[in-house]
Amino acid sequence: MNQPARRVVITGLGLVTPLGGDVETSWKNILASKSGAGRITKFDTEGQKCHIACEVKPADHEYGFDPVKRVDHKVQRQVDPFIVFGIDAAGQALEDAGLTEMSEQERYRAGCSIGAGIGGLPGIESESLVLANRGPGRVSPHFVHGRLINLISGQVSIKYGLMGPNHAVVTACSTGAHSIGDAARMIRDDDADIMLAGGAESTICPIGIAGFAQAKALNMSSNDEPEKASRPYDRDRAGFVMGEGAGVVVLEEYEHAKARGAKIYAELVGYGLSGDAHHVTAPHPEGSGAYRSMNMALKKSGLNTADIDYVNAHGTSTMADTIELASVKQLFGDDIANISMSSTKSAIGHLLGGAGAVEAIFCILAIRDQIVPPTLNLDNPDDGCEGVDLVPHTARKREVRAVLNNSFGFGGTNASLIMKAL
Amino acid sequence: MSDTADRVQKIVVEHLGVEADKVTVESSFIDDLGADSLDIVELVMAFEEEFDTEIPDDAAEKIATIKDAIDFISSNS
Numbered sequence: 001m002n003q004p005a006r007r008v009v010i011t012g013l014g015l016v017t018p019l020g021g022d023v024e025t026s027w028k029n030i031l032a033s034k035s036g037a038g039r040i041t042k043f044d045t046e047g048q049k050c051h052i053a054c055e056v057k058p059a060d061h062e063y064g065f066d067p068v069k070r071v072d073h074k075v076q077r078q079v080d081p082f083i084v085f086g087i088d089a090a091g092q093a094l095e096d097a098g099l100t101e102m103s104e105q106e107r108y109r110a111g112c113s114i115g116a117g118i119g120g121l122p123g124i125e126s127e128s129l130v131l132a133n134r135g136p137g138r139v140s141p142h143f144v145h146g147r148l149i150n151l152i153s154g155q156v157s158i159k160y161g162l163m164g165p166n167h168a169v170v171t172a173c174s175t176g177a178h179s180i181g182d183a184a185r186m187i188r189d190d191d192a193d194i195m196l197a198g199g200a201e202s203t204i205c206p207i208g209i210a211g212f213a214q215a216k217a218l219n220m221s222s223n224d225e226p227e228k229a230s231r232p233y234d235r236d237r238a239g240f241v242m243g244e245g246a247g248v249v250v251l252e253e254y255e256h257a258k259a260r261g262a263k264i265y266a267e268l269v270g271y272g273l274s275g276d277a278h279h280v281t282a283p284h285p286e287g288s289g290a291y292r293s294m295n296m297a298l299k300k301s302g303l304n305t306a307d308i309d310y311v312n313a314h315g316t317s318t319m320a321d322t323i324e325l326a327s328v329k330q331l332f333g334d335d336i337a338n339i340s341m342s343s344t345k346s347a348i349g350h351l352l353g354g355a356g357a358v359e360a361i362f363c364i365l366a367i368r369d370q371i372v373p374p375t376l377n378l379d380n381p382d383d384g385c386e387g388v389d390l391v392p393h394t395a396r397k398r399e400v401r402a403v404l405n406n407s408f409g410f411g412g413t414n415a416s417l418i419m420k421a422l
Numbered sequence: 423m424s425d426t427a428d429r430v431q432k433i434v435v436e437h438l439g440v441e442a443d444k445v446t447v448e449s450s451f452i453d454d455l456g457a458d459s460l461d462i463v464e465l466v467m468a469f470e471e472e473f474d475t476e477i478p479d480d481a482a483e484k485i486a487t488i489k490d491a492i493d494f495i496s497s498n499s
Contacts (some may be wrong), residue, residue: 072439073439074437074438077437077439138467141460141464143465336459
């Protein structure tokens with residue numbers, strides 16, 4: 001005991017988003033204020049209340065995703081898309097970190113913590129129809145392990161021989177952030193030196209859209225203007241737009257990264273988590289859970305609010321946006337005047353279990369490039385937005401020393417991450 | 423190859439993602455084509471669909487090569 005705390009840094013990034021099949025394409029399009037939203041192409045939406053989503057684009061699209069390079073043909077056929085996205089993003093992150101060729105000893109100390117909020121809903125839906133219409137003998141032998149949430153971590157560990165902790169968080173829309181925070185603790189506690197951490201989701205399927213629509217969570221009034229549908233903090237916001245994709249980072253113990261001369265993007269200095277204990281889908285009206293989550297992360301980081309320059313908000317384009325904003329104001333006090341805060345869900349929609357990890361990567365890139373991404377469609381800020389720079393419409397160059405990333409999920413589960421330049 | 427063999431080969435190529443010229447009559451699903459036991463269950467289901475036949479579990483367990491599959495299908499359809 002009483003050994004100095006092991007520090008955790010980020011040394012690799014991987015993304016699959018509705019704006020790109022890799023990190024640089026996604027980021028370039030985010031900064032260019034592009035929207036990934038459109039009419040749903042994956043299935044016929046006749047009869048649905050919502051007809052729009054932010055889909056990952058096919059390989060032949062200008063910023064499409066091609067799984068061929070990193071996901072085995074057989075695996076692609078057997079598993080749900082969220083697993084394909086997760087495997088690819090994990091592979092990108094390992095390549096970026098220069099860790100695809102680790103020794104056996106290193107691989108004992110390298111693990112995975114890649115989760116999802118919902119998991120293989122499209123496959124559960126389609127195979128249920130097979131069961132109902134054609135009987136149990138026609139159900140795929142790959143049905144179960146092609147849908148399980150922990151099978152990104154499982155597949156990635158097998159593909160790259162990673163024998164350290166093999167973990168998968170399931171906390172709805174907080175999954176990605178909890179995955180990173182929990183994995184960082186595994187490194188800090190000396191269970192591993194390297195962790196692939198993040199989240200993925202792909203639930204743009206008939207029952208996924210119908211279910212969220214019935215829960216009144218989706219925007220159902222902008223079917224003819226998909227690109228304008230996700231508008232966090234705007235007076236006319238009317239629900240989120242479903243996204244899909246994956247984000248995975250390589251977390252690495254600082255001395256380990258330094259010893260091998262790794263490129264270090266940022267240090268993960270704070271992780272906070274809390275429960276609202278209030279309602280299954282609505283946040284606590286005073287944002288008390290969000291506040292406690294952020295405050296815990298801040299205390300752990302050893303930073304002051306004056307040290308933080310950018311907040312990537314949960315900001316889903318629902319009524320909850322202004323509740324989060326009020327709790328951010330409460331936390332920052334007078335320092336609120338100096339930060340920028342935006343919601344990249346305005347561009348790529350809500351990636352549910354993937355959101356926290358994808359947005360953590362945008363935060364890291366904001367530090368790398370000293371620029372903050374925009375909140376699209378913020379034409380008329382709602383009451384309560386006064387005095388906060390919500391980066392409307394266009395990205396902005398500014399100093400970014402440290403960032404706060406929030407994720408909140410159904411069930412009242414909150415997670416906050418703080419990262420800073422090394 | 424016969425018509426049956428062509429159709430079997432096509433299914434195997436699609437399911438296992440192997441090159442068509444690697445799939446010969448003598449190929450073993452597990453030893454030569456990289457399949458595991460669950461892949462064989464899935465292939466047997468695909469053969470049943472393609473040839474509108476039923477392959478009982480005890481017969482399916484004896485299908486180890488392309489030739490085994492072709493022989494079963496030829497004598498039962």
